[in-house]
Amino acid sequence: MIELTNVSKSYNRNKVKAVDNLTLTVKPGEIFGFLGPNGAGKTTTLKMIVGLLRPDAGRILVEGYDVTVDSLKAKQITTYVPDYPAIYERLTGLEYLNFIGDVYGVPKEARIERIQRWLDVFELAQVITNPIQSYSHGMKQKIVLTASLLPAPRVMILDEPLVGLDPRAAYQLKDLFREHCEQGKTLLFSTHIMEVAEKLCDRIGIIHNGRLIACGTMQELKALGQAEQSLESIFLELTEK
C-alpha cells in the first residue's frame, strides 16, 4: 500500500510548485495509473515515493513505513523503474542483475529461477553476458524492468515503463503487472498512453499543475464527464481547465 498525505514539493526556492498538497492512496493488489501532461508533477511524485526527492511537506508511507524515517525498510520492499534507463553501461546485463540481487539480498535459487524467467519473457537471454553499453534503448529498458522484478518487491513504482518497448514486450509487461497485483502487491505507474491506462488500471489519477484533479475507477471518471466519453476526452477536458 502507498499512502501520500498532503505532500508538496517546490523547486527553485519555492518559485515552482511541482506537487501541491497531494493526497492519494494506492491499495494492495491495485494497479494505479498516474496520468498528466508534461510537467504536471508525475515524475516528482514517483521520485518522492522512492526517496530520490524529499517532500517539502506531508507524509509518504509505503506498506506503513515512512519513506523519510524508515527509508531502508521502505526501499527493501520497493523497486523503481525510471523514465530513462540510465544504468551501469560498463557492466554486463548479468553483472547488473547480480548486483541488484546482492543489494536486495535475493537468495541464489530464487535468483536463478526469476532471472531465467524474465530473460525469456523479455528475450534478453542471448545478450545477457554482453556489456550494457551494447544494448539498444529498449533492451536497456527491459534489463531495468528485469532488475525491478528480481527482488519480487511488494511495491513497484514505474515511470513511463512502456516507452521504448516493442509490442510483444509491452504486451508481456501488462500481463506481468496483472500477475504482480494478483498476489496482493501494489503497482503505481505513470503513462501517457491512454489506452493502456484505460484497459489495465484498476484506478487512475489525473494530476495537473501538481494537483490531483481527478481520481477513481474508469467508471467513476466517466461519471465526471458526458456519457461514453473516452479517457482521452476526459483527460483533455480536465487538463484544459
Added chain:
Amino acid sequence: MSKLGALVRAGLKSNFGMAVLYHRLFREKKDRWLVPLIALSLLGIAPMLYGLTAFIKEMYFILKPIGQEKAILALGILAGQLVILIFGIYYILSAFYFSRDLDMLVPLPIRPSQVLTSKFIVLMVNEYLTVAIIVLPFIVTFGILDSGGTGYWANAALVYLVLPVIPLVIISLIIVPMMRFINISRKKDILILVGSVAVLAAAFGIQLLTQKAQGGSVNQQKLVAFLTSPDSLLHKIGSNFPPSIWATQAIAGGYSAGGLTNLAVFLAASLMMFAVMIVFAEKLFYRGVIGLNETSGRKRLLSRDEMSHRISSGRRAIHAIFMREVKIMNRTPVFLLNGVLIVVFLPAFFMVTMRAGAGHSAGDLHTMIASGNSLYIILMTALFMIICSSLNGTASSTFSREGAQFWISRVIPVSAREQVTAKFLHSYLIAALGVVAAFTAIALCFPVNPLHILLAAGLALVAAALLTAIGMMIDLARPLLDWTNPQKAIKQNLNVMLGMFADAAFLAAVFFGIRALTKTGIGGNAILGLLFTALILLSFLSWVALCRFADKRYREME
C-alpha cells in the same frame, strides 16, 4: 549568426559549463562558496609563477651580455607548443571522435569542416588557458626586461592567439586520416588507453633525452664558437620545431622588418596548415565518425549450468558495491588511467629517471640519504609515498563517477554508511597501491634503511586513509553527476582539483607542525610517535565525519 558561430558558441558553453554555472551561481544562488575557494586555489600557483619568473630573470641577465637572450623566449614558446603537441593527442581524439554531441551534430545540415572547425576553436580556447601558465610568464617577463615596445606586445598577442594552431593541426593530420582508414570503431576504449599511455611514454622519453643531452660532455672551443654566433642558442633550441623560431623572432623583432617578416611567415604557415586540415576534414572527418559509437556483442545463450555458475550466491552489499566500483573504474579508460594507472606511473617515472643515472643529482641524493638525519629520511620517503598515493582523482571523484546512474545508489536498500564504506575501501586500495609502488621505487633506487622505509610506508598508509576520507567528503559535498563524457567526471572535475589542494594543505600543515616540534628540541622518535598518533586520530575522526556526512547527504541530495 553564422552556422560556425553558433556551433562555436554552443561548444564553448558546453565545454566550460557556463550556462550551468551561471544558473547555479546567479539563479539558484548555490555554490557561491566556490568563488573564494577557486580564488584561493589560484593563489596556490603563485609560488610556482614566482619561481619561474625568477628563473627567467636570472637566465636573461646571464644571456643578455652574449646576445643570446632571445633563446629564453624561444624556450617558453617551444615548451608551450610541446605541451599542446603532447596532450593534444588525447584532447583531439576525445573532442573530434568521442564526444557525444556528434550523434546530434552529424544529422544537422552543417558541413563536416564546420563541425571540425568549431571543435578546433573550442580546443584552441582550452589551450590558451592550459599554456598560459607556461608561455605568458616568458613573454611578459622578457617583454618587461627587454623594454619591448608596442610592436613587441602587439606581435606577442597575435602569436599567442595563433600559437596552438600548428601543433593541433599536426596532430589532426595524423588522427583524422587514421580514424578514417583504420577500422577501430569497436576498439575505442583500447585506443584511448593506448593513446594515453603513448603520450605518457613520449613525455617520459623527452625527459630522458633531455637528461642525456644535459649529461654529455662539451668541448670548450665549440662552446665558445657556438655562443659567440648571434642567436645560435635560439636556433639550437628551435631547430627541431622552426615555428618556435619564427614566433620568437616575430615577438622580439616587433615592428622591425625582421619582426614583421617572421610574423608573416608564422601566420602564413599556421593558416596554410589549417587550410590543409579543412580539406582533409571535408573529405575524411564524417567517414571516420559515422559508426564509431556502434558497439555490438556476440549473441550467446547460456546453459542452465553456466547461468547457475555465473549467478552470484549472494554477496554482502558492501562486497557487491566494492566490486561494482572496481569494474566500472577498470573498464572506463579515462578512469583507469587517471585513477589507477597514474599511481603506478609516477613512481615508475621517478625510478626510470633515477636509474637512468641522471648524473650528479642522483649521486647527491644517494650520499645525502646515506649520511642524513633518519627522521628527515623517513619523512621525505613518506612524503614521496603520500604524493604517489594521493595524486589521483579516485577518492575525490568517487560519487561524481556514478554520474546519471547515481539514482541506483539512492534507491537500493543499502545504508549510506555501507555504500561509503565500500567506496572508501576501493579508493583506499588504489592509494595503498600507490604507496606500494612508491615503496618499490625507493627500495630499488636508494640505500634506505629497511626500518626507515617501513616506518615511512606506515605513515603514508595512515595518511592515505585520512586523505581518502577528505577527498570523498569534498566530492560528496558537490558531486558532478550531469556529465556525458566520463572525462568530465575525473579529469575536468573541480572536486579533484580541490582534493589535491586539500592534500597540499595537509602536507603543509604536517611540515609546519614538524618544524615547530623540532624547534622545541624533542627527539626524532618522539616526533614520529606523535605524528603517528595524530594521523591515526585524524584518520579515525575523518572516517566518522565522512559517515555522518554521507548519512546527511544521501538523504538530502536531489
